[in-house]
Amino acid sequence: MKLGYKKIVVKVGSNVITQANGLPDEVRINHLVDQLAAIKAQGIEVILVSSGAVAAGRSLIKVSEKQDAVTTRQLLAAIGQVKLINTYSNFFANHHIKCAQVLVTKEDFRDRAHYLNMKNCLQILLQNDVIPVVNENDVVSVTELMFTDNDELAGLIASMLNADALIILSNVNGIYNGDPKLATSEVIQEITGPVSNLASFIQIGKSSFGRGGMVTKSTMAQKVAKLGINVHIANGTADDILTDLLNNEVVHTHFVPEKIKSGKKKWLAHSETAATGIVKLNDGAKAVLTSGKASSLLPIGIIEIQTDFLKGDIIKIIDEKNQLIGLGIAEYGSDKARERIGQKKQKALVHYDYFYSSI
Numbered sequence: 001m002k003l004g005y006k007k008i009v010v011k012v013g014s015n016v017i018t019q020a021n022g023l024p025d026e027v028r029i030n031h032l033v034d035q036l037a038a039i040k041a042q043g044i045e046v047i048l049v050s051s052g053a054v055a056a057g058r059s060l061i062k063v064s065e066k067q068d069a070v071t072t073r074q075l076l077a078a079i080g081q082v083k084l085i086n087t088y089s090n091f092f093a094n095h096h097i098k099c100a101q102v103l104v105t106k107e108d109f110r111d112r113a114h115y116l117n118m119k120n121c122l123q124i125l126l127q128n129d130v131i132p133v134v135n136e137n138d139v140v141s142v143t144e145l146m147f148t149d150n151d152e153l154a155g156l157i158a159s160m161l162n163a164d165a166l167i168i169l170s171n172v173n174g175i176y177n178g179d180p181k182l183a184t185s186e187v188i189q190e191i192t193g194p195v196s197n198l199a200s201f202i203q204i205g206k207s208s209f210g211r212g213g214m215v216t217k218s219t220m221a222q223k224v225a226k227l228g229i230n231v232h233i234a235n236g237t238a239d240d241i242l243t244d245l246l247n248n249e250v251v252h253t254h255f256v257p258e259k260i261k262s263g264k265k266k267w268l269a270h271s272e273t274a275a276t277g278i279v280k281l282n283d284g285a286k287a288v289l290t291s292g293k294a295s296s297l298l299p300i301g302i303i304e305i306q307t308d309f310l311k312g313d314i315i316k317i318i319d320e321k322n323q324l325i326g327l328g329i330a331e332y333g334s335d336k337a338r339e340r341i342g343q344k345k346q347k348a349l350v351h352y353d354y355f356y357s358s359i
Contacts, residue, residue, distance in 0.1 A: 003246050005164040005230070007045040007126075010036065011154035014051035015171040016236035023059045024052060024084070028237070030091050032169075035242040036131065037095035044246075045126050047161065048099075049134045049154040050088070056080035077138030088133050098130045103137035106147055109156055110274035115267060119160050126161075151217050152270075155224045159266040166224055167245060168217055169236025174253030175218055191222075192256045221255045227266050231255035268314065268327045268356035275316040275327060277309025277334055279349065286319045289326065290359045296348035297328060297355060299340035308334040315350070329354035 012032060019025045029052075040046050054073060057080025063072050085101045092099045102122065108114045125132045134157055136147055147153045151168060158166040178185035221231040234245050234252035244250040281289070285301020297317065309315050310333045317325045328350030330337070340346045 001248055003165070003230075003248055005044060005246065007047075007161065007163045008039070008246075009047045009049060009154055009158040009161070009163045009166045010242065011049040011150055011166065011168045012051065012236060013150070013168070013170050014055055016169050017050070017052045018055040022055060024056050024087065026087060029087055031239065032236070032242070033088065033091035033095070035240065037092065037097055038243060039246065040097065040131065047122065047126070047132050047134065047157060047163070048088075049150055049157060050084065051135065051150045053077045053080040053084050053135060053138060056083040056087070059083070074139050081135065081139075084135070085133060092131065099133050100125050100130050102132045102134045104134065104153065105137050105140060106273070109267075109270060112267065115160065122157070122161060149216060151220050155220045156270050158224055158229050159227050159270060162263070162266075163229055165230040165232060166221075167232045167234065167242065168221070169234060169241065170214075170217065171235065171237050172214075173235045173238075173251055174233045175214060187251050188253055189251065190254050190256060191218075191225075193258070223269060225255040225257045227269055228257045228259055230257050262353065264329075264354060265356045268329070268354070269358075271314050271327055272316065272324070272358075275314045276307065277313055277315035277330060278306035279315055279317050279337070280304040280306060280322075281317060281319060281325065283320055286325055289317070289355070290357050294352045296352045297350040298348050299337065299346040300342060300344050302337065302341045302349070305334050305338050305341070310334075317350070317355075324358050326355055326357040326359065328356070 017025050017029050017032070036046050036048065054076045057076030057078070060079050060083060061075070063075060067075070081101070081103070085099075088099050102125075104118065108118055122132050134153065136150060136153055154166055154168065157163075172180055174187040174189070175191070176185040177188050217233060221233065225231050232245060232252055232254050234241055234250060238244075238250070241250065245252060279297075280303045281297070281301045282303050285297070288295045288301070289297060303320070309330050311330055313330050315328055315330050317328060319325050331347060331349055331351060337349050
């Protein structure tokens with residue numbers, strides 16, 4: 001039975017489209033493009049998030065051993081991104097499909113105006129039958145400004161565009177209940193809700209070319225599923241993987257989504273690094289906020305304002321043990337919030353519509 005999605009984000013890891021020698025696997029890329037074209041022909045909107053610029057750069061230039069890692073990455077990404085997008089463009093042209101290059105940084109998601117501009121750009125591409133090919137801009141993204149990996153970026157894009165599903169293509173069949181190398185291990189085919197012990201199943205090893213391992217993938221997948229989006233992790237090195245997955249004919253891991261969240265909450269879910277203020281609540285207020293009922297954050301439940309913030313800033317909300325409860329947009333600044341700590345009948349510091357629970 002077909003899954004019936006209307007809009008999907010497909011994330012292709014560098015380990016899927018890179019050969020063992022570190023150079024791009026153009027046969028695999030071509031096969032993926034053939035599948036994406038077939039999916040698009042069915043009327044499904046497709047957004048591609050693709051790694052592989054550094055590998056493409058490696059095929060064009062030899063880098064001196066003396067270069068440091070960041071400089072090398074910038075060099076390879078800058079020249080490799082041109083080759084990568086040209087490769088996609090040529091293969092899509094065989095199907096009379098246009099694609100567009102969209103390079104983004106983490107900073108673009110922190111600012112609400114930037115975020116909405118990027119969303120508008122992607123939507124206008126889709127409306128004009130263009131497939132966006134999204135990648136992190138490795139030329140300007142260094143260390144603290146980088147996404148954890150392109151899985152995180154793909155999760156943000158899926159949330160931003162209210163996609164029905166995010167499909168993450170790796171070089172394994174999904175998340176296993178043990179070491180994937182052991183014959184006794186099996187793919188966990190369905191994951192519902194938060195699974196605290198998931199990390200204990202997963203091998204900590206990374207692929208030889210990518211930045212993100214399975215722990216990162218599973219953490220991000222749970223966050224995206226919590227926002228109401230299906231997440232599938234499957235083996236991108238298997239032939240016809242995308243068409244088989246959408247026909248529900250392949251063993252893989254499916255993170256079952258929860259109730260769909262609003263656009264503002266989808267943005268907030270990924271905004272922890274942009275938070276300025278920190279507000280500590282008592283356990284009673286925590287219980288109310290995380291009950292699942294529509295509740296705003298009132299000053300009566302606040303114990304302490306730990307760092308300053310202004311009206312409109314994103315703030316972290318923590319409990320008595322300093323654990324993150326969620327993120328919200330402040331209705332007023334920290335000065336007023338301090339004056340109202342513990343008081344009844346005061347205006348909410350965070351309205352329910354602008355609160356995202358991370359629990």
